Amino acid sequence: MxxxxxxxxxxxxxxxxxxxxxxxxxxxxxxxxxxxxxxxxxxxxxQSKNDLIPSIAEFIVNELLTKLSQYPENTFKDVPSFIDCLIETTFYITKEYKNLIGFCYSGLSFYKSFEEWEKMYEPYYRYINDKINYFQENDLITSRLSSDVLGNYIVGLLEHGAEMYYLFRNEKDDLNKSKKDLSVALHQLLL
Known part of the structure; x- marks a missing residue:
């Protein structure tokens, strides 16, 4: 081994x-x-079990990127398809790891610095920023905010939407409506 x-x-x-x-x-x-x-x-x-927290969070981010990489590249040639894939993937990963996500947030904020958290997210931000740059270069999005700013907003909205549904929802919440609301918000941000 x-x-x-x-x-x-x-x-x-x-x-x-x-x-x-x-x-x-x-x-x-x-x-x-x-x-x-x-x-x-x-x-x-x-050094301790607390030191596992960043590795677990990094694992979850890597799983998200792995899942996104399984889509054919031509899937991301237009903004609506890109948004749909991001939403589906984020909701899937959040559902899959919902018991660990809250634990990672609290553990990283308690035991580690937020700089470490951001470092963990760098590959995910880079992935999204590359797509945004492509869309901007091809005049497929109207927002002229920098890809860094848009990427942070997109990740924040995606995670918030999925976590609100899987971690904080009440029984009246509807999965399809939650995804649709998130899609509308992302479309308004980008288009």
Whole structure:
């Protein structure tokens, strides 16, 4: 087993246990047992279980990017298709990892700096900024805000919309309406 595989096994095991029993009730011993590694191996990569939080958040962002990369490139030749793919992917990832997302937010804000959080998001912002630059260069969006500013707004709206539905919704909320409202907001921002 490669060194990096052991680190990934620890992260995946921690994610499963955190989802089942919660962060506070999980011990390093439980994590290493599930990962099939020695306790000393854990400490090669992490000083404490708190240090797992950025790795878990980074894993979720990478999953989002992996899911987006599975769309054919020609899917993103127009803004409405791009918006639809972003919404579907963000809602899918949020649903998949909803038990860990709130934990990551609170853990990163408590244990780590927001600079680390932004660094984690750099590949995602770059991905969105590249698409925005393409749309701007081809006069497909009317907004002349910089791609950095638009990218931050888009990510914020996407995450807020998906998290409001999956983390804070009441039983009256409708998934399709939530996605439609988000789509309207993004269309108004870009077109």
């Amino acid at each position: 490669k060194k990096n595989d052991k680190k990934q096994d620890i992260i995946h095991s921690a994610m499963k246990i955190f989802q089942e029993t919660g962060f506070e009730k999980t011990s390093v011993s439980q994590i290493v047992k599930k990962a099939g590694v020695a306790q000393g191996t854990f400490y090669l990569y992490f």
